[in-house]
Amino acid sequence: MNITDKELDQKAVRLSRDIQQRGIKLVEILTEIDKRQSFSEHSYRSLCMYIVRYLGFSEAQATIYNKLVKTKILASEKVKQMAREGEDSLSVLRLAEQHLRENPDVYNSPKIFENVV
Numbered sequence: 399m400n401i402t403d404k405e406l407d408q409k410a411v412r413l414s415r416d417i418q419q420r421g422i423k424l425v426e427i428l429t430e431i432d433k434r435q436s437f438s439e440h441s442y443r444s445l446c447m448y449i450v451r452y453l454g455f456s457e458a459q460a461t462i463y464n465k466l467v468k469t470k471i472l473a474s475e476k477v478k479q480m481a482r483e484g485e486d487s488l489s490v491l492r493l494a495e496q497h498l499r500e501n502p503d504v505y506n507s508p509k510i511f512e513n514v515v
Contacts, residue, residue, distance in 0.1 A: 425466050432467050 399406065428445060431437055437448035445467060449460035466472070 422472070425463065425472055428463055429467050429470070429472065 401409075428449070431448070432445045437445055437452070440448060440452055442448040442451065444464075446460050446464040449455050449463055450457055453460075455463070
């Protein structure tokens with residue numbers, strides 16, 4: 399690439415914000431798919447299987463998205479707002495961790511890993 403370091407940094411910042419915003423939107427959509435159980439229309443027994451086999455994510459990525467959906471992390475408006483405003487991922491994750499600590503029944507539920515591929 400024939401661009402300055404500053405331009406390269408600016409591109410990285412724009413792309414990382416775009417990825418964060420798209421990730422939040424994907425979690426919102428996956429939450430609705432899980433709620434409707436519409437993954438079964440494609441012959442998948444679980445959301446995680448749908449994420450891996452239909453959407454083409456790795457098992458590790460699918461497990462993360464599945465956890466985010468099952469723990470209802472986006473129920474926290476503060477987490478949603480921070481992510482949409484491009485807050486750095488560590489801040490959002492710290493807030494998500496706090497949410498999980500305050501709601502251990504959700505986090506410790508055996509259903510969180512239900513039907514993980």
